[in-house]
Amino acid sequence: MTELTLSKAIGSGLRRALSDDDRVVILGEDIGALGGVFRITDGLQRDFGADRVMDMPLAESGIIGMAVGLAYRGFRPVCEIQFDGFIYPAFDQIVAQVAKLHYRTRGAVRMPLTIRVPYGGGIGAVEHHSESPEAYFTHTSGLRVVTCSTPQDAHTMIRQAIACDDPVLFFEPKRRYWTKGEVDEEADFPMDAARVVVPGTDVTIVTYGPLVATAIDAAAAAADDGLSIEVIDLRSLSPLDLETVEASVRTTGRLVIAHEAQEFGGLGAEIATAITDRCFYHLEAAPARVAGFDVPYPASRLEEHFLPDLDRMLDAVDRVMGRENALSGWSAS
Amino acid sequence: MTELTLSKAIGSGLRRALSDDDRVVILGEDIGALGGVFRITDGLQRDFGADRVMDMPLAESGIIGMAVGLAYRGFRPVCEIQFDGFIYPAFDQIVAQVAKLHYRTRGAVRMPLTIRVPYGGGIGAVEHHSESPEAYFTHTSGLRVVTCSTPQDAHTMIRQAIACDDPVLFFEPKRRYWTKGEVDEEADFPMDAARVVVPGTDVTIVTYGPLVATAIDAAAAAADDGLSIEVIDLRSLSPLDLETVEASVRTTGRLVIAHEAQEFGGLGAEIATAITDRCFYHLEAAPARVAGFDVPYPASRLEEHFLPDLDRMLDAVDRVMGRENALSGWSAS
Amino acid sequence: MRTTLSDDSRTDDAVTDTPRRAELPELLMLLNPAGERVPNAEYEPFVADVTGDQLASLYEDLVVVRRLDVEATALQRQGELALWPPLLGQEAAQVGSARTLRPDDFVFSSYRENAVAYCRGVELPDLLRVWRGTAQSGWNPYEVGMATPSIVIGAQTLHAMGYAVGCLRDGVDSVAVAYFGDGATSEGDVNEAMIFAASFRAPMIFFCQNNQWAISEPVGLQAQRPIAERAPGFGIPSIRVDGNDVLAVMAATRQALERARAGEGPTFIEAVTYRMGPHTTSDDPSRYIDPLQREEWAAKDPLARVEAHLREIGVLTDELADSIAARADEIAGRFRQGCVDLADPRPLEVFDHVYAEPHRGIARQRSQYAAYLASIGEAQHEGEQR
């Protein structure tokens, strides 16, 4: 067990993957000498060579398309997309090729790609550097989508993602890169199993990635208020571990879902719908969503008004509890 | 009033738009001499010239990016994407530029683009020619997304889309191109208003585009069975006319949502979640979805097993009615 | 705005010409339309070893793939296929290049390379699965060294590049070949593939069949200069070759393969040819093609010139011609039979192979749909062909 930041935990996971399997190669912009703009790949090119840790020309479609070819040849490519907002030029290669090739070839060709994407806001960045595009990929059959909220999960899950024979989008909560925690390199758990972070009985908060920490704070604040909140960290966004959420909601009867991504058509809708279907007779209130507003990610001096925070989570808790809340008495125009 | 097929109704709408406003230009692959692979633009280049109806080099990002530049210069570009599955190379230009430029520039630059996309399956086509990618765009703030199910709507809405100062994704249900109906060129209605197609009191079926006809058939079949189904054609997928759906569900207490797109993270989840929120105490059952399965669109000889049809809709109706249905007694593993 | 020192303020207007560029070599041709060998000291050595018998074997392939192509079009007309993209006119470009590859080379193609697939050894019915709609791919790529064709224009060029870099990393001298059309050259992906291939010295061939059309769009809309002129700007040597000349195609391909195997990186080949048929069986070329242009190209037929040459050198006798025709008919017969015999997939196959590892979402939907099929009495379909 060592204490690591979340970013270093990913780095050490990559390092392990490179040593454990010589078919693993890493592709990305500025990942070599610079070690990536977040230094996740720091030292890897030096230690594993430029043939395995490859700086890429500045073209995201090219990077993913190249990884497809490498996968065809039996490699396990790990691609870094520099920021969330720069994944779109690669969208066609991801949704029309990476996601579909195994299906298209009736299992003959495997696509064990991992696509790492630092994502989310709250870091005061300029446009395109704070987005949460996960729902585009969770809606894409053939992909797996995961994220992490602790150094332990970061380390274990990046290795699981790389070892997985399916393509995995690995979303890294960039504003939590500096979160510290113990990391046991030998730890293991199913990559698609959600984790009950805080047990509770009154309300279930389901979230993932950067907002797990916020939800834990919300649970603590609510506890002061006599409310018992269960916090679930999904880890896997596709597939969803609905069983864990269902079990919780059967107890609490109340569900709040939080994510940074825009609300409309976000993953929160899928969770709410699936859980309503499974727990219709257990729900005491309609599931509530706390999410980014349906606007493009705003300038950084406005981001606090876009991003769900503790107060907005607690307000949603009040809503599902039927307590006084911001919308009490509010009516749509 | 003239009787037209849905495809001709779009063509006549484009023709009107070109004559009414000389800032309207049409861009696409094979839209000139060929008139488009579906002949929607048949004769337009001949009548309006190659400066206004422009064949494009084979590059979708280029087409949309060019339209952005034309919009900057005050044009109203109408872009044709040849098939649903070929919109992804343009994804970055659509979600990072078209959708955001008005916001980015604080209203200084308008993006009155229309992006026409023949979409959906059921035509026995090869891969990439039968997809329903609308949820990627409904989850993208800054875009409007509409579709149509009748020649009248097709004609009126394509003109509304072009006249709209916001970017509009105009999804055309290609398997209904040959549907005939009366078209009144002077008809008008709000582009974002849903339409109650069949009134009913027992169950609400909400759908759009190609499945509206299927839902009408389902309502007729259910009527024989003594059930009164209300069918709502959404028309606008973003924003949603939730008021119309809400009003219906307040009466019926039962909601079925149908679309061809994959279920997981599809628009059905958004509708179910929003309506559960608004009608929690009116719902007699959890909303049911009838959608494409969470697999890539399959080979055409399997598409009948992917696409929602009348029987699957009726099965969902049975489910929300609490009647015997396919899943009675079924339990998840 | 800062005071403009605009060009308007200048009186002299010495607009100069486009920078001069060396003309690229002429179209490489080794066998002219009349069937005569065209001397070429530089490229002849690349095909000097092709015996008359080998040329006859190439000719047989040309005849067979044309026969198969015609048969497939007929199958489509008869409702046995949903669609077919004819390769009529492009036989030499495809056979000449494909027959030059080694088994361990790897092809990444588009939808029209059915003659390439045939030469790679794809089984006859496998050529048709996609077009009949029974599957989204016809063959196992690893068994024939040819990837599942890409329908998304240009996407496969990046895959070829990645595969080629993989060959480098593996220390083998296999080569990846990307086939694509003139229209494809406008897609960003194809250009990115050239940039990456040059940067990594990927052992690959960019094989562009310029058949003059991208559906209804003439090549002039995609390119103002001969397509082969692009590659050198990226640092990739290129050549324009008469795509209807099977020997020239072969020579150019061999040159490129040698370069790649020798560690000298990618080569771009523009095979200039003509799409003599419609884009696909759904197309109506009468809306956009000038019949005169088509006639001109008919005179440059890729089969006729080989036939003339083989007759001239005495290899092709009437007897051999008959036996080749008979063999083509026989193959076409098996092709047709293979087509109608292609079984429809079973309903639950819709859930197969979405993922390589178990997936709870798919497992659940699969069981639910099985229950649904059972409920509507379609259970008997399962486990047997429909």
Next chain:
Amino acid sequence: MRTTLSDDSRTDDAVTDTPRRAELPELLMLLNPAGERVPNAEYEPFVADVTGDQLASLYEDLVVVRRLDVEATALQRQGELALWPPLLGQEAAQVGSARTLRPDDFVFSSYRENAVAYCRGVELPDLLRVWRGTAQSGWNPYEVGMATPSIVIGAQTLHAMGYAVGCLRDGVDSVAVAYFGDGATSEGDVNEAMIFAASFRAPMIFFCQNNQWAISEPVGLQAQRPIAERAPGFGIPSIRVDGNDVLAVMAATRQALERARAGEGPTFIEAVTYRMGPHTTSDDPSRYIDPLQREEWAAKDPLARVEAHLREIGVLTDELADSIAARADEIAGRFRQGCVDLADPRPLEVFDHVYAEPHRGIARQRSQYAAYLASIGEAQHEGEQR
């Protein structure tokens, strides 16, 4: 698999060379690092009208934009800006080209073109809104003829192309100018822009500032040949110019503008320069830059040579130099003040301008959030600056 007539079967291995290509003209230089005019019969006429005073005015701009750049970096270090992308070293490339444009021309740039924006007349604080985080754009594009910079690399080149085609359709002789970096040339969009621009003869300039780096990646990773060599393959004339020579940049830009205005279509200019600072204030170039290389380039400073020349021809006196320095200081002072005065947006502005027309979803969320802010006692923030 069909019998392979593979290249292995050949004995002779006549791998030929890369097709020969004409060398592009040397780097265009009209003023060398020592401040001496370099004779050039072809390009001198393009700047023959630039008087000593005009050159002094250009020099002033060079001094001012460098001063502003240094000031912005300082503002970032002091926490007043979140980020700044320095243009140190690229002053001549930006000022030389931008000062050559007419007000009705239209610029589509990337994030680093702050000197271009300054020359287009952007107000000082408007240069900083994005970097302070108070807005996602600084100015109204139509007021200065310059679009909101694109942070997504390369995307803006397509916009410039579309705008240029719009100019053609409108029958005006305005020109669109796309600025982008060496790294950007690898993106599909930039290549598609060249293809479309050539096809439509778009009156535009591709202005590539090759500053040798894309963050930590040297230009050699993106390009095996000089970047300017790519354009001719697309049918676009190109030129490599010393990007640190304000006169050479001007001459090349004027040539391109004339060509565009005369209906001759696009031109590609590669301005060869060097990024003397970090990529942005967040970057650590010590990890990848060889200090020797930087020193070499320091000797080619774009300001020093103009200064030397102006002194030589007697235009730049100590007095004038002092007054320019004073003016730069004064502007920098206003710049700084403008920065700290930039107001934060009001909370509900987060919902403004998502759509141009009313939108029920946004309207509802906006009201809900207003109610929420009121509930947590932040109502007073609304209607006033926070």
